[in-house]
Amino acid sequence: xxxxxxxxxxxxxxxxxxxxxxxxxxxxxxxxxxxxxxxxxxxxxxxxxxxxxxxxxxxxxxxxxxxxxxxxxxxxxxxxxxxxxxxxxxxxxx
Numbered sequence: 001x002x003x004x005x006x007x008x009x010x011x012x013x014x015x016x017x018x019x020x021x022x023x024x025x026x027x028x029x030x031x032x033x034x035x036x037x038x039x040x041x042x043x044x045x046x047x048x049x050x051x052x053x054x055x056x057x058x059x060x061x062x063x064x065x066x067x068x069x070x071x072x073x074x075x076x077x078x079x080x081x082x083x084x085x086x087x088x089x090x091x092x093x094x
Contacts, residue, residue, distance in 0.1 A: 002043050004089060009037075012089045016081075026076045033082035043082065045090075050083035 013034055020026035037043065042053030049063040060067050062079035070077035 002037060002045070002086070004037070008092055009085075009089055012085055012092055016085055016088065023076075026081070029070075029076040029078045029081040030085065032078035033085055036078060037082055037085065045086055048087070050079065050086060052079050052082070054079070 013030070016030050017027060020030060036052075040052075044051045049061050052060045052062060054060055054068070058068070060079045062077070062083040064080070065071065066077050066079045068077045068079055071080065
């Protein structure tokens with residue numbers, strides 16, 4: 001499981017949800033991403049991408065792209081939302 005400072009992470013989450021407030025699908029992807037970041041022990045950042053062992057037993061590499069069904073059908077996915085949240089979280093520390 002990734003270790004994050006909860007207070008700083010909550011600020012990143014709030015900004016992301018506000019930014020996506022006019023897009024229900026992205027808002028849902030962000031909410032699922034938050035849940036996964038907080039509970040999924042099989043997430044790892046590597047070279048600017050998030051490696052994910054998903055509940056579907058697939059391994060995805062998410063940054064601006066993903067290999068999941070949602071991404072392939074042009075929809076937001078929680079994998080990309082999680083990668084973006086974690087990138088913003090890391091940037092907030094700089």
